[in-house]
Amino acid sequence: MARLKRPLAQAPPRQRILHAARDLFYREGINAVSVEAIAATAGTNKMTLYRHFSSRDELVAAYLTELAAEGEGVWEAARAAHPGDPDAQLRFLLRQVSQFAAQSSGRGCALANAAVELAERKHPARRIVEAHKRRQRERLVALVREAGYARPERVADELFLLVEGARVSLQSVGREGPGSRLYALAEALLDSAPKKKSVKA
C-alpha cells in the first residue's frame, strides 16, 4: 500500500531536510542548529530549504508536528497489540517509553525539550507541544479509567509525571539514574493501585 522507501540519499529534498532537521534539532538542540547546517546534512542547500519551508520557525513547527504524529502512533500500536485489554495497553505503552528512555541518547523528550528551548510563550511551536502533551495526558486518563483503576486521574497523573520525569532526568543524572528504572517503578505503581469495583457495564 505504501510506496517503497527509497534510500534517503535520493529521497526528495523536503524529506531529506526534515530528516536532517530532526536529527540535528534533537541531538544539538533547536537553537544550536543553523539552517545551513541542516541543509548541508540533508545534502542540499539553504535555497532549496527555503523553497520548502518559508522560515526557520516553520521548519521547527514541521519537525515538532512530525514527532507529535509519531507519538500518536504509539497509542495505535498499543491498541493493535492488545485489543480490548486496556490494562495491557497501558503496560505496553509504559514499556515502550521506558525502552526508549533507556536506549536513547539521553536527550529525553524532544517535545518537552522544545518547550524549554522556546521560552517565548507566544512562540507557535509551543502550541504544538502543549496540545500534544495535553492530548497524551487525556488519553492516559481515559486508558487508566478503562483499565478499571480507582481514582484514574490520580493514577494517570502519577504515571504522567513519572514518565516526564524520567525523560528529563536523563539529561541531568544520566542513564544510570532513576530514569532507567522507569518501567519497574510504573509497573509497581500499577500493581499496587486499587481497582475500582466494576459497577458499570
Added chain:
Amino acid sequence: MARLKRPLAQAPPRQRILHAARDLFYREGINAVSVEAIAATAGTNKMTLYRHFSSRDELVAAYLTELAAEGEGVWEAARAAHPGDPDAQLRFLLRQVSQFAAQSSGRGCALANAAVELAERKHPARRIVEAHKRRQRERLVALVREAGYARPERVADELFLLVEGARVSLQSVGREGPGSRLYALAEALLDSAPKKKSVKA
C-alpha cells in the same frame, strides 16, 4: 551577622549583574539572552560585566552555581524545621517544591532547563547541573532510608521522578496540569509506602 542588604539598585555591580542574569536566564532561556541585555538590566554595561566575568559561559556557570547553592539551602531548612524527624523533613521538602512549582512562572527547574539548553555534553555548565542533581538524589535516598521506608531507593526514585516530572510538565501542560497536584501525589505515595521493620539501632 550578615551585612544589611542594600537596595539592589546601589549594590555592587557583580551582584546586580548576577541578579539580572538570574532573572533573564530563567525567564527567557539561557541562549536567548545577550550579555548586553543582562548588563542593561543590571544598570551597567558590557564592559563592567566582563571585568567581573571573564566570559559569558563563566557568567552562566556562576548563575547555575548560585542556584545549586540555594537548592542546598532547602535541605538545611528542612533539617532546621524538623530536627531529628526525617519523615517530616521529607514532607517539608516536598511541600516546598510543590509550592514553588504551583506559584512559579511555569518555567520549571532552572538547572534542568540549563541541561536541556546546553546540549553539548562537554559544556562546563552541564557538570554543575549533573553534580547538583546527583547530589539531590543521593540525599533523597538517604533521607527516605532514615525515615525508615522499605526499599528506600525505589521510593526515593519515585519521588525524584515525580518532582522532576512536575517541573518540566509545567512548561507543556501548564499550571492546571498534574504538576499542581505534586504534593498530593507525593504524599499519597509516602503514606502508602511500607515502612521497614526497624532492625537497626
Added chain:
DNA sequence: AAGCGATGTTACGCATCAGTACCATCGATG
C-alpha cells in the same frame, strides 16, 4: 530537440552578538 519546473551554487544584505580598546568619570585614600 524544445521547454519548463525543481534543484544546485554562489554571493549578497542585514541583523545580532561576544569580546575588546580606549577614554571619561567618580570616589576613596594618601
Added chain:
DNA sequence: CATCGATGGTACTGATGCGTAACATCGCTT
C-alpha cells in the same frame, strides 16, 4: 589637592545566522 582603582560610555572587530537575488543545471514531459 593629587592619585589610583573601579566603574560608566562609546565604538569597534570578527564571527555567525537568517533570508534573498541571480544564475546555472538537471530531468522530465511534449
